[in-house]
Amino acid sequence: MAACRVVCSEGPSVDRDSKPTAKMPNADDFEWIRRALARYEQPLLRFAIQLVGHAHAADIVQDTFLALCHAERAAIEDRLAPWLFIVCRNRALDLLRERRRMCPLDDEKSITNSDIHPAIHIERQQSLDRVQAALDQLPTKHRQALILKFSAGMTYKQIAEVMDLSVTYVGVILHNALKIVREQLEETEVAECVGTR
């Protein structure tokens, strides 16, 4: 069912005797920010796309990490993931408010298959296509909860903090979301079976 692969590629090695590895003062903080970027860039982009569309998602995520650069690490380290997503959501809401003032009914798009990068679209497996189609049909709240759970790897409690909901309600939303997706997948599979006869 599952496989574990050890990649034997040689990572950069450091010969301790010839090159000192003493870290710079504050290098830990920089490393922490870099790790946060590596871990949460894609989940945040996915979350931001849901909120403001592809055109502005990267700007929102950039602002989120700018805020992180200026935040007190000690104050947010224990709740980094919820903090990032709350900042991301707030920035997105600011942007939407601003754009609403400037141009009513702008060109915001919801996520659709055509928005996905062509290279990814080509490689996508059929089953994942069906999952995407089912995701597109979900209410925004359900979709966001799924992204926070599966893309960002958050706990129910963290999701509740980001979405400002109770933990119990988050559990219900995720349960219902998976149920709806499952039903949609089953319907698609049945339709494809009938179509091939």
Add this chain to the structure above:
Amino acid sequence: MTRSQEDPRLTAYALDELDAEEQRELEETLVHDALARGELEEISRVAVLMKRKLIEPTGLRLSADQRLLLEGAWHARSVSTGEAGAPGAALGPFDGPSAGPALLEDFARPPSHRSARKRFAKALLAAALLHATAAAALVVFPSTAREFVEEQLEAVAFSPRPSPEGPPLAEHREALPRFKAKPARSALPVEVSDDKPAASGRTSTREAAMSDVVSAEQDALGTTDQGEPHPAPAPVPVTPPVVLDGSDVPPEYSIAAQRKGIEGKVVVTFDVLEDGTVANVGAVSGPPELFESVISAIGSWRFRPAHRGGQPVRYSMTRAVTFRLEAL
């Protein structure tokens, strides 16, 4: 559909969100309720699919300019608080003159986020200007440039690393040649680890991406930078360690992690000691739930130690372990 099938606890169980007591209660129910067991299997199946779907790359990423801007923000904060290390090591990308154009492009973005960027960009520009000044001075006035730059460095309160061999500014002096030689390049990770099932053509790309990440980390630490004129001592040939056959037992992929659909690449660093044992194993990136098994496994590996001039020496290494769920 029965009541038990509608129970959100089934999803919570599949996603490992129940506490021990709730888990035990539900497991007792599952023993007697075949429908609920079937429901749980279906939920788990969809959860795995969902996980796979939602960890796919979005097709978007922060641009090189945006990454530079983030580094600039961090750099500016460090300068203002006097916490930064010597320039050119932790923040290598600012050594080149191209940080300026990157900023100018950023100013051309839509006005919605311009003010925030402008504030950070100004600070970055100030830092880049100092570096550009240093580079120009080295070319035009080589004899006096070093003194000039040292004064500037002191003025902006970069705190030099303590150096047992000489005065603090000695390290700045060593770093000066890099101002004009090192190309501007983002030290931030350029790619998030791609956890998609390995297609033959993609594996090398993924591993190359990881190499970029780790190389970038080495850049930031100022420890490794092939092809660039580091003022490091002349290289002494070292034979790297070789893992002993049979000792490299793969890490355990726990059932709990599989059930939660946790996949990904765990990158660890460790030292191979002179006696071939492993020490200081630390996870650098990857799903935290998988860290323990990787650290535990690699800690048990044994190597033929690195050698220099016939003598065993300590050696620091990096390894990546990929956990991947097979197709259903």
